[in-house]
Amino acid sequence: MRLILLGPPGAGKGTQAAAIVARFAIPQLSTGEMLRAAVAAGTQVGREAKAIMERGELVPDAVVNRIVDERLDVADAARGFVLDGYPRTPPQAEALDAMLARRGKRLDAVIEFVVDAERLVDRIVGRAAEARAAGKPVRKDDDPEVFKTRLGAYRADTAALTPRYEAAGLLKRVDGMASIEAVGRQITSILDSALTARS
Numbered sequence: 001m002r003l004i005l006l007g008p009p010g011a012g013k014g015t016q017a018a019a020i021v022a023r024f025a026i027p028q029l030s031t032g033e034m035l036r037a038a039v040a041a042g043t044q045v046g047r048e049a050k051a052i053m054e055r056g057e058l059v060p061d062a063v064v065n066r067i068v069d070e071r072l073d074v075a076d077a078a079r080g081f082v083l084d085g086y087p088r089t090p091p092q093a094e095a096l097d098a099m100l101a102r103r104g105k106r107l108d109a110v111i112e113f114v115v116d117a118e119r120l121v122d123r124i125v126g127r128a129a130e131a132r133a134a135g136k137p138v139r140k141d142d143d144p145e146v147f148k149t150r151l152g153a154y155r156a157d158t159a160a161l162t163p164r165y166e167a168a169g170l171l172k173r174v175d176g177m178a179s180i181e182a183v184g185r186q187i188t189s190i191l192d193s194a195l196t197a198r199s
Helices: 013-024 031-041 044-054 061-072 090-102 117-133 144-158 162-167 180-198
Strands: 002-006 028-030 081-084 109-114 171-175
Touching: 002 013, 013 028, 013 081, 013 180, 028 031, 031 044, 031 061, 044 061, 061 090, 090 162, 109 180, 117 144, 162 171, 171 180
Parallel strands: 002 081, 002 109, 028 081, 109 171
Antiparallel strands: none
16 A cells, blocks of 8 residues: 655644555654654665755755655555655655656545634634643644744645646545544555456
């Protein structure tokens, strides 16, 4: 099962990805983790990424694409993967298509978590309040102003991706504001259909 999860921060992608990973025994690939792993491993592309990040610059598409390409060659991704946070731009989406084509593979589905922005901000504020009440550190991303900035950036990025995947017949939408269980059921239905279409 090869999937992309699209959705803003706080939409519940991480929670649902964990269930997909458990069901299919495939890795969840997040760009942040892949970058950190490449830097820690000291690979050629990891060293390039480290130098860029140390300068405080955004890692360019070409470097991110190479890191993803290398990660797809790791044995645990042979049976599939869940991509979270990649691709973010049309050039990254084109690069991913090329990576999969070289391996004779293709995506099974792109799942977009559809959310209500105002209610999502409320959810984030609530999450921060729960963390404080429990004496846990509040994630930097859970500051409402930081979150609104990230939400705007997500919308700008993803606006160009959804039509692409919709035209390819890959885009499936779930109600990201529903309960965890309800979203899980929607995703299970999508994945069951993808498995049927594949066989």
